[in-house]
Amino acid sequence: MQKTKATQNPGVSRAKAKILLVDDDQNIIEVMKMRLELLGYQVIETTDPVDALKLFSTNSDIELLITDQRMEKLSGKELMEKCLEINPYLQTIIFTAYGTIDQAVEAIRAGAFSYVTKPVDHQELEIKIEQALEKRMLLRKVHDFEGLLEGQHDFAGIIGKSPKMRSVFKQILQVAPTDITVSIFGESGTGKELVARAIHLHSNRSKGPFVAVNCAAIPETMLEDELFGHVRGAFTSAVTSKNGVFASADRGTLFLDEVGEMAESMQAKLLRVIETGEVKPLGSDRIRKVDVRLIVATKRDLKEMVTKGTFREDLFYRIHVVPLIMPPLRERKEDIPILFSHFLAPALKKMNKQINWIDEDVIEALKRYHWPGNVRELENLVDFLVATSQGEVIDKDLLASTPLADFYSTCTIKPLKEARFVFTKKYLEDLLRFTRGNISAAAKYAGYYRADLYKLIEKHGLNPSEFRKKGRKISTADLKTL
Ligand SMILES: Nc1ncnc2c1ncn2[C@@H]1O[C@H](COP(=O)(O)OP(=O)(O)OP(=O)(O)O)[C@@H](O)[C@H]1O
Ligand SMILES: [Mg+2]
Known part of the structure; x- marks a missing residue:
């Protein structure tokens, strides 16, 4: 799937983009420069990474760095890092030797757009150059639109105004136009599927299909059929042929949910x-190319899971190119009120109710609670509150x-008179237990007259004789009967 057709954006002319090409092999430089110039790019080239840095600092219009990773004075990654300090919007493609994918992944984490393994497949490189320049252009757009995003609380149906969610919106915009595999991590109910859909909607594939498959919901034996399909007669019950989801998602996006559960x-x-970008349906000996x-x-x-040996390392590196982490709701509590109101409107409509007020203590409880089920739990709670409310108020x-019962502030605070009674009763119980129900001894400890203490004990509904029994020995055989 890496070799899909380059994304076309007719509104953008990249023909004159300036590229800095760095490789300590003069032959590679010559071939590459010629090809890139034929495609209309302007190329500045050097075999010396230190020289490259100087060239970069004096040519502020360089949009793309293409560099070898292994060079003597400075590695490709180090060169990129120094250039990024000068211009954070620079895109970089790194050449790596076959079998050094871990270095490539490291470079991507450090800010490279992509990598190409040597010997270079020129077609693959050209597609990546186009994509990198498109991303460069988009970054500029994102930068311009950042001000707009500031006040935006709804991004393709994803609600949020916290800095963490704004950063998620920005990442969606950055990765959407590329064909890079995105892996979304996050607790249940944080909105992973919503984000996958938003990436599709903002990509050049938005007119194509979006197909979602939950790998955990399909038995191991049926997953292969679900993903790749089968031809008629592939197995006893295969009376007709069936497309797998890879074929259904052709020219679109395939969302594999719960990929960690895959056998x-x-x-x-x-x-x-x-x-390979190729699938083979069950029972067929013909392969099908999919985009x-x-x-x-x-x-x-x-x-x-990779460390424990339950997830393949090579697959991990293939899918972990751009990780996107969904923050749990407890880490972005400022989003709770807008999410609440987002879910309230459809719930009221669905249940044909009118609610205009919400108790402040409810909001307080919503913010104090830790939301193990995240946004989904909040959505369900709104439904519950609307369904059970009597009048116009969510009380x-x-x-x-609900699990929020212990989280509204007033519930643990009792009137002083009541709190004093509870405290005194507990004190008297401790006292009587300690003195084995002996009132004279208890009065001495408490600093009270015997008669006054007796009245206080009675007032609190306690019986001193009950405490006299305590301290007697109990047969271990009777333990079970207690
Ligand atoms: N930021 C958000 N704005 C609006 N709705 C949201 C948001 N996040 C989640 N939701 C809603 O919460 C529910 C759960 O979201 P989603 O299915 O995307 O979560 P998930 O992370 O895929 O969960 P799971 O891991 O359990 O599959 C959906 O109904 C979704 O519409
Ligand atoms: Mg999901």
Whole structure:
């Protein structure tokens, strides 16, 4: 799937983009420069990375750096990092040797757009150059639109105004126009599927299909059929042929949810499809090319699974190119009120109710609670509150039977008179237990007259004789009867 057709954007002319080309092999430089110039790019080239840095600082219109990773004075990644300090919008493509994918992934984490393994496949490189320049242009747009995003609380149906969610919106805009595999991590109910859809909507594939598959919901034996399809007669019940989801998502986006639950045999098959862009339906000996952009999601820690040997390392590197982490709701509580109101309107409509007020203590409880089920839990709670409310108000009493019962501030604060009674009773119980119900001794400890203490004990509904019994020995055989 890496070798899909380059994304076309007729509104953008990149013909004159300036590229800095760095490789310590003069032959590679010559061939590459010639090809790039034929495509209309302006090329500045050098075999010396230190010289490259000087060229970069004096040519502020360089938009793309194409560099070898292994060079003597400075590695490609180091060169890129120094250039990024000068211009954070620079895009970089790094050449890596076959089998050094870990270095390539490291470079991408440090800010490179992509990598190409040597010997260079020119067609692949040209597609990546186009994509990198498109991203460069988009970054500029994102920068221009940042001001707009500031006040925006709804991004393709994803609600949020917290800095963490604004950063998610920005990442969506950045990755959407590329064909790079995105892996979305996050707890249940944080909106991973919503984000996958938003990436599709903002991509050049938005007119194509968006197909979602939950790998955890399909039995291991049926997943292969679901993903790749089958031909008629492939197995006993295969009376007709069936397209798999890879074929259904052709020219669109395939969202593989819960990818961490995939059995190891399927992981190997998925890796092969990602690498070749080809699928083979069950029972068929013909392969089919597919042009699919892949987005995966998981709640699991894939890195830890790789360490434990339950997730393939090579597949991990293939899908972990651009990780996008969804923050749990407890880390962005400023989003709760707008999410609440977002879910309130459809709930009122659905249940044909009118609610105009909400108790302040309810809001307080919503903010104090830790939301293990994240946004989905909030959505369900809104439905519950609307369904159980009587009048025009969402009252805090409605929370009594929910996990939020302990989170509204007034519930633990009792009137002083009541609190004093509870405290005194507990004190008297301790005192009587300690003195084994001996009132004279208890009065001495409490600093009270015997008669006054007796009255106080009675007032609190306690019986001193009950405490006299305590301290007697109990047969271990009677333990069970207690
Ligand atoms: N920021 C948000 N704005 C509006 N709705 C949201 C937001 N986040 C989640 N939701 C809603 O919450 C519900 C759960 O979202 P989604 O299915 O995307 O979560 P998920 O992370 O994929 O969960 P799971 O891991 O359980 O599959 C959906 O109904 C979705 O519409
Ligand atoms: Mg999901």
